[in-house]
Amino acid sequence: MNLTLKVWRQSGPNDPGHFETYQATDVKDEMSFLEMLDVVNESLIENGREPITFDSDCREGICGTCGLMINGQAHGPQKGTATCQLHMRKFTDGETVVIEPWRAAAFPVVKDLMVDRSAFDAVIEAGGYISADTGGPRDANEILIPKTAADTAMDAAACIGCGACVAACPNGAGQLFTSAKLAHLNLLPQGQAERWKRTEDMVETMEMFFGSCTNYGECQEACPKEISIEFIALMNRDYVRSKFKNRKLLGQK
Amino acid sequence: MSITLDPKIPAGPIEERWTSHKFNMKLVNPANKRKFTVIVVGTGLAGAAAAASLAELGYKVKCFTFHDSPRRAHSIAAQGGINAAKNYKNDGDSIYRLFYDTVKGGDFRSREANVYRLAEVSVDIIDQCVAQGVPFAREYGGLLDNRSFGGAQVSRTFYARGQTGQQLLLGAYQALMQQVSNGNVELHTKTELVDVVVKDGVAVGIVTRDLTSGEIKAWSGHATLLCTGGYGNVFYLSTNAMNSNVTAAWRAHKKGALFANPCFTQIHPTCIPASDEFQSKLTLMSESLRNDGRIWVPKNFDDNRPPDQIPEEDRDYFLERKYPAFGNLVPRDVASRNAKTVVDEGRGVGPLKNGVYLDFSESIERLGSETVFERYGNLFDMYERITDENPMKVPMRIYPAVHYTMGGVWVDYNLMTTVPGLYALGEANFSDHGANRLGASALMQGLADGYFVAPYTVGDYLAGLLGQPTVDVNDPAFTSAVQNVKDQMNKWISIGGTKSPDYFHRELGKIMWDNCGMAREKNGLEKAISEIRALREEFEKDVRVLGNADGVNQSLEKVGRIADFFELGELMCRDALMREESCGGHFRVEHQTEDGEAKRDDENYSFVAAWEWNGPDTPQTLHKEPLTFDYVHPSQRSYK
Numbered sequence: 098m099n100l101t102l103k104v105w106r107q108s109g110p111n112d113p114g115h116f117e118t119y120q121a122t123d124v125k126d127e128m129s130f131l132e133m134l135d136v137v138n139e140s141l142i143e144n145g146r147e148p149i150t151f152d153s154d155c156r157e158g159i160c161g162t163c164g165l166m167i168n169g170q171a172h173g174p175q176k177g178t179a180t181c182q183l184h185m186r187k188f189t190d191g192e193t194v195v196i197e198p199w200r201a202a203a204f205p206v207v208k209d210l211m212v213d214r215s216a217f218d219a220v221i222e223a224g225g226y227i228s229a230d231t232g233g234p235r236d237a238n239e240i241l242i243p244k245t246a247a248d249t250a251m252d253a254a255a256c257i258g259c260g261a262c263v264a265a266c267p268n269g270a271g272q273l274f275t276s277a278k279l280a281h282l283n284l285l286p287q288g289q290a291e292r293w294k295r296t297e298d299m300v301e302t303m304e305m306f307f308g309s310c311t312n313y314g315e316c317q318e319a320c321p322k323e324i325s326i327e328f329i330a331l332m333n334r335d336y337v338r339s340k341f342k343n344r345k346l347l348g349q350k
Numbered sequence: 351m352s353i354t355l356d357p358k359i360p361a362g363p364i365e366e367r368w369t370s371h372k373f374n375m376k377l378v379n380p381a382n383k384r385k386f387t388v389i390v391v392g393t394g395l396a397g398a399a400a401a402a403s404l405a406e407l408g409y410k411v412k413c414f415t416f417h418d419s420p421r422r423a424h425s426i427a428a429q430g431g432i433n434a435a436k437n438y439k440n441d442g443d444s445i446y447r448l449f450y451d452t453v454k455g456g457d458f459r460s461r462e463a464n465v466y467r468l469a470e471v472s473v474d475i476i477d478q479c480v481a482q483g484v485p486f487a488r489e490y491g492g493l494l495d496n497r498s499f500g501g502a503q504v505s506r507t508f509y510a511r512g513q514t515g516q517q518l519l520l521g522a523y524q525a526l527m528q529q530v531s532n533g534n535v536e537l538h539t540k541t542e543l544v545d546v547v548v549k550d551g552v553a554v555g556i557v558t559r560d561l562t563s564g565e566i567k568a569w570s571g572h573a574t575l576l577c578t579g580g581y582g583n584v585f586y587l588s589t590n591a592m593n594s595n596v597t598a599a600w601r602a603h604k605k606g607a608l609f610a611n612p613c614f615t616q617i618h619p620t621c622i623p624a625s626d627e628f629q630s631k632l633t634l635m636s637e638s639l640r641n642d643g644r645i646w647v648p649k650n651f652d653d654n655r656p657p658d659q660i661p662e663e664d665r666d667y668f669l670e671r672k673y674p675a676f677g678n679l680v681p682r683d684v685a686s687r688n689a690k691t692v693v694d695e696g697r698g699v700g701p702l703k704n705g706v707y708l709d710f711s712e713s714i715e716r717l718g719s720e721t722v723f724e725r726y727g728n729l730f731d732m733y734e735r736i737t738d739e740n741p742m743k744v745p746m747r748i749y750p751a752v753h754y755t756m757g758g759v760w761v762d763y764n765l766m767t768t769v770p771g772l773y774a775l776g777e778a779n780f781s782d783h784g785a786n787r788l789g790a791s792a793l794m795q796g797l798a799d800g801y802f803v804a805p806y807t808v809g810d811y812l813a814g815l816l817g818q819p820t821v822d823v824n825d826p827a828f829t830s831a832v833q834n835v836k837d838q839m840n841k842w843i844s845i846g847g848t849k850s851p852d853y854f855h856r857e858l859g860k861i862m863w864d865n866c867g868m869a870r871e872k873n874g875l876e877k878a879i880s881e882i883r884a885l886r887e888e889f890e891k892d893v894r895v896l897g898n899a900d901g902v903n904q905s906l907e908k909v910g911r912i913a914d915f916f917e918l919g920e921l922m923c924r925d926a927l928m929r930e931e932s933c934g935g936h937f938r939v940e941h942q943t944e945d946g947e948a949k950r951d952d953e954n955y956s957f958v959a960a961w962e963w964n965g966p967d968t969p970q971t972l973h974k975e976p977l978t979f980d981y982v983h984p985s986q987r988s989y990k
Contacts, residue, residue, distance in 0.1 A: 109901065127625040129736075135630055135852070142850040142905070147896045150904055152418070154591040156631050158732065159516055160422045175735070182735045207562060208902040215539065218419050222531040226524035227483040231403040231801045232474070234481035238438060241492030251485040251510060254517060258421055287483050 098124045098190035102137065104149055105197045107206050114206065116195075126186040130173065131156065131163060133185055134196075150209035158182040158321060161257030164264065165210055166197040171261035171319040179259060179321040199264035203271065203306045214260050216306035217274060223302035224295035225278045227287050246284050253280035255322040262316035262324075263307060271307030273316035275299055276332035277324050283335055293342040296335045353608065355960055355975040358762040359463040364449075364981055368467040371763070372806055376813035383408035386812045387820055389556055389571035391543050391598055393420030395515075395793060396776025397577030398522035399800025405526075405534035407805060409812075412569060413526065413535050416542035416561060416593065416907075421523045424579060424591040425796060428515025429636035429729065430499060431507035432479075432793040434472040439496055443504040445469045451502055452791065453982040455681055456756070456784020457934035457950065459611070459958070462981055463763060464781045471802040472794050476508055478801055482521040486510050498641060498679065499789040507790045512636055512728045518793055522800070542907065543598045544835045546574065546772065548605045549827040553772035554820070557831045559839075561907065564900040566835050568828040570820040573771050573808050576602060577800065580755035580777040582615065584915045584922065585867070586859020588752035589621060589634040595911035596918050599759050599778050607767040608960040608973060610780035611757035612918065613926035616787055616935045617868050618753030619685035622736055623705040632751040633736060635708075635729055637789050640678045640685070642713040642722060643746070645669050647697040647706050657699070657707055657745045668692055673990050681987075683786045683935045683948070686750035690868045691946065693749065705747035714742065750868060754792060756783040756935065757925075760960040760975075764807035765799060768960075773808065775799035780958070785934025839899045842909045847892035851908040854889040858882065858912070858919055866923050871939040875927040879920055886916040921961060921970060928972065931955045943986075952984050 100121040107114030121137050128136075131153050138148035153163035158179040165180045167173035173183045188194065196210065204212040254277070262273035279296055282288035288295070310329060317326045360371040378386070386409050390401040393415040401413040417423060435448040448469035453460060476494070480486065486508050487495040496505040510517040529535040538558070545557040547568065555570040581596035582588035603609045620635045648655075649666045668688055670677045678685075689706045692698065699705050714722050719742060723730065730741045737747070759767050759774035761781055766773050776796040783791065821827065865878035889912070897903045932941040932948035933955070941949045956977045961970035 125626060125628065128628055129630070132628050132630050136628055139850050139852065142894055142896060143848075145894075145896065148905065150902055154417070154422055154593050155424060155427045156592060157427050157633050158735075159427050159513065160424070160591065162417065162422050177731075178735055182732070184735065184738075186738060211902065214418060218421075218527065218539075221524060222527045226528045227481070228528065229478065229481035229483075229525070230406045231399075231478060231525075231805065234477040237436070237476045237480040237486075238493050240480060242488050243492050244488045244490050247485050247488040250483075251487075251513075251517075254485050254510075254520065255513060257516075258419065281485065282483050285483050285485070287481055 098185070098188065100124055100188060101193040103193060103195045106149070106209055109208060110205055124185050126184065128185045129156065129181055130167070130183040130185065131181050150211050152211045153181055156181040159257060161259035164199055164259045164261055166200060166264060168195050171199070171265040172321055176318070177321060177323045179257070199260050201260070201263045201269035202308070203263060203269055204260060216271070217258050217260065219306065220271065220275055220299055220303050221278065224291065224298040225282070227282055228291060229287070240286055242286060250281045250284045253277045253284070253324065253328055256324055257322060259321060261319040261321060265315040265319035266308065267313055267315065268308035268311060270310040270316070271303045272310040272329045272332065273320065273324060273326065275303045276328040279332045279335065280328040283331070292335070293339040293346065296332070296339040297343055300332065300336045353768060353962060353973055355608070355760070355973050356762060357461060357975060358764060359461070360763065364463060364466045367463055368470055375806055375810035378809050378813045378816070380408055382816060384410055386410065386815070387412060387571040388808060389569060389574040390414070390577060391556065391575065392423065392577035392579065393417070393523070393526065394423035394425035394577060394579055394776060395519055395522055395796030396800040397423070397575070398519065398526045399797050400575055400577060400775055400804045401535055402522060402525035402529050403801050403805040404808065405529035407809070411529070411535045412538070412571060414538045414541045414543060414558060416540065418539055420526055420537065420539070421520060423519060424594050425519045425793070426516045427591065428793055429512045429634070430638040431497065431509035431514045431790040432475065432518065433499070433506050433788070433790045434476045434508060434794065435469055435506060436473055436476060438494060439505045441504045443506050447504065448472060448506065450982050452782070452788060453784070453979070454987060455786055455788040457786050457948070457987060458784065458952065458956065458979060458984040459614070459933055459977065460782055460784030461977065462979060467803070468782050468795060468798050471798045474802055475794060475797045479518060479521050482525060484510060484517045484521045497638060499638060502788065509638070512726065515793055518797065522797070543578070544601070544910065545831045546602045546605045547827055547831050548769055549821055549825065551606070552770045554827060555823070557828070557835055559835070562902060564903070566832050568823040568832050570823050570828070572812055572815055572820055573773065575773045575775055575804060575808070576759065576778050577775045578778045580758065581918055582752045582755050584858070584919050585752045585862045586856050587624060587629060587632050587863070589618060589632050592631060595914065597911050597914050599774065600914040600918055602759060602767065602769070602772060604963050606769045606963070607772060608760040608962055609758070609921065610760035610958050610960045611925065612922045612961070613866065613929060613936050614756035614785050614934065615752060616682060616754040616756060617686040617750040619682055619689055619750050620708065620748045621751035621753070622733065623700055623702065623747055623749040625702070633732070634751065634753060635733060635746065635748060637682065639708060639726060639729060642717070642725065643678065643708040643710050644712055645678050645706055645708055647692045647699060651696050657709070675990055681786060681788065686868060687937060689750055700747045705749040707745040708748045709745035710741055711745070752867070754787055756780065756785060756787055760958070764810065765804055766807070766811065771811065773804060775804055785936055838910070839906060842893070842895045842906060843899060845891065845893055845895065847894045849892055849894060851893055851895065851905055851912050854885065854893060855908070855912045855915065857885055858915060861885070862919050862922070866926055869937050869939050870926045872927065875923045878923045882916060882920045882923070889916065924969065925959055925961065928959065929955055950984070950986070956984070
């Protein structure tokens with residue numbers, strides 16, 4: 098198949114950026130979307146033009162490095178699929194495909210389709226962990242975890258940190274990402290000691306970088322791991338409780 | 351340079367070596383730890399675990415990754431699980447059995463003492479990860495679940511759905527980020543190592559390139575840990591991530607670190623067959639699939655019927671037929687080679703006849719589709735996204751692909767390379783897997799090295815440096831390294847040839863796969879060496895890198911890595927040529943038993959081949975570290 102690509106080009110964070118149009122010819126069904134871009138890049142290089150900068154690494158949908166707005170949809174048209182796992186059989190001959198970087202204030206463009214997602218690391222740094230220095234722990238089977246709790250924690254922990262939730266959100270909110278990590282850790286017995294401090298710190302750090310959640314639900318639709326917005330409800334509940342609990346823990350009523 | 355390879359294996363019975371070694375190592379008192387700077391390169395399982403653990407101890411850690419976040423390291427893609435000798439299943443597992451299985455699985459080319467230590471600390475890894483909140487699979491009673499994995503007859507593999515690597519890495523990443531927030535780790539993302547700096551024979555720091563600004567910068571430290579993964583991407587098509595490379599290990603090699611067993615490459619049996627020329631990488635399907643899937647091909651050549659119309663009597667379950675005891679669970683090298691044999695015979699399946707079937711229909715009948723889907727659902731989804739076929743209905747098609755490299759930087763028992771102060775951890779080193787790695791052992795080794803080995807052994811080295819400051823980054827050792835790097839970058843840009851870096855990488859990969867892949871022979875290897883040289887010459891004259899060095903430039907990043915792959919590829923072929931035997935993942939066509947199994951030569955090749963760099967135009971010198979087996983006596987591996 099042959100496609101017309103409208104690709105966002107931006108030489109750096111301070112460049113206003115613009116669309117450029119390229120022809121992708123002889124695209125095969127079995128190609129992944131990024132392989133299609135690889136081929137376009139090869140031909141750009143052949144013609145002495147700088148290739149399109151985009152991020153990708155594992156190309157198995159697990160590292161979370163890749164992420165493109167494809168025809169206005171984060172990671173493109175296939176539900177539950179990261180850009181690298183999207184295959185060209187989802188497109189039709191003659192189609193025009195618009196390719197943009199993640200669009201969110203918290204993710205400034207570095208170059209072309211590459212963005213800076215370090216705000217996510219800042220949220221994790223604020224409390225997205227269970228303190229357990231190396232070497233101290235007791236035997237793993239001394240902590241009994243009901244299968245359902247472990248499974249739900251795993252559902253949340255499946256987040257790959259790609260940022261599609263933020264890119265898809267009209268407000269550029271970071272709730273789905275933050276709540277997934279909070280749910281993972283707050284649901285487990287090991288995570289209880291730091292639960293309330295973690296919740297308060299992570300939510301408030303998130304708010305420094307991201308927009309507010311107004312329940313559009315676009316994040317859940319765009320998520321390549323299909324993480325549920327129910328975790329946002331869990332986070333909101335824990336956040337309210339944390340305001341009381343943390344005061345109590347400090348000895349104040 | 352005269353080099354004596356001293357593995358520094360502690361004396362005494364194997365069960366007591368690590369314990370007594372830990373006691374004998376020097377300690378650094380807590381107030382002095384903060385005076386030491388440790389550089390950790392790479393944030394996969396080994397790097398993130400080591401950086402977090404060293405920072406918890408109080409060392410000043412500077413941690414570098416070329417990814418935009420430490421969580422993206424390729425450890426994240428490991429699917430199946432992590433081994434540990436917990437014996438929770440009461441099925442006869444023990445530290446000794448894990449040790450025994452690993453030495454045997456490695457085809458008697460690993461160092462016994464290292465492997466024993468690995469098995470010993472495996473149990474601590476599970477405790478550590480559970481404490482961090484890694485959501486391992488559980489049984490209904492709340493206890494940890496286990497499954498069996500290729501090459502083992504006990505269930506000792508812990509797993510988190512098909513995303514075990516992801517969950518373990520996130521655990522280590524979170525521990526690392528906690529140390530970043532405490533101010534104990536200075537984290538540099540999007541920063542790639544481009545050189546290792548050695549002064550008076552000692553590692554004193556590194557040179558990096560900031561992948562966003564293009565800035566070349568020197569960093570000084572008392573010790574440097576390379577946790578930079580394997581080099582499978584020398585084959586271009588592998589299951590490694592697009593950006594995985596050998597550069598850190600290779601630049602260390604060129605600064606004096608010996609490179610060991612480079613030809614020991616693991617070809618993973620269960621990957622999705624390639625579909626065409628544009629393919630950028632291969633996707634692995636966890637070999638846990640082999641627990642419930644049965645591998646077969648049609649008995650007859652040119653049987654073009656769809657799989658469900660081929661009756662039982664016309665199917666050849668070749669692994670079950672040849673290896674009744676282990677069946678579909680034979681080690682990876684055995685499974686891979688047998689798949690290659692049937693495909694080479696012309697009995698391959700799929701449009702390009704380049705795969706074998708992995709069939710779940712019998713399991714679905716036995717266990718119910720719900721159970722099978724619960725176990726492998728995410729893998730099936732992944733497979734369907736790529737191939738448009740549903741494995742619940744149609745058998746999967748699989749074929750071997752390069753997956754892991756057992757070879758790597760030579761290290762002693764302390765994980766120190768031949769350059770004092772320079773360490774290599776995880777897949778980047780060579781030490782624990784011999785000529786073949788067992789399934790679910792890579793995660794185990796990365797975390798063992800990072801959490802439980804390096805924090806002790808690095809301390810022992812640092813204790814001897816008390817009172818010494820780090821070398822000033824304005825020292826000529828650093829400034830000349832920085833200048834060399836800048837000159838090299840400018841050279842790549844100024845070539846202005848006609849072909850993209852990827853073109854050369856693809857061509858190199860083809861030479862490597864055809865001649866230094868699953869089966870190797872003398873003529874092919876010799877031919878490969880001359881072809882690699884010719885291609886390299888063309889590469890240095892005709893590669894085209896557009897843009898400049900002062901900002902994001904992905905072609906410039908690639909070209910340097912590919913240059914290192916060229917040198918490595920040649921060494922791999924030379925190593926394979928030197929090793930006149932078959933062992934583990936290294937199969938020399940000239941050395942096989944009558945029924946086509948690998949034939950080792952313990953009398954002449956029971957050694958680690960460690961190669962010393964002699965400059966760009968002189969072949970490396972071979973040094974041998976003899977291997978002795980006092981506990982697990984070498985035998986012909988048999989999985990019949």
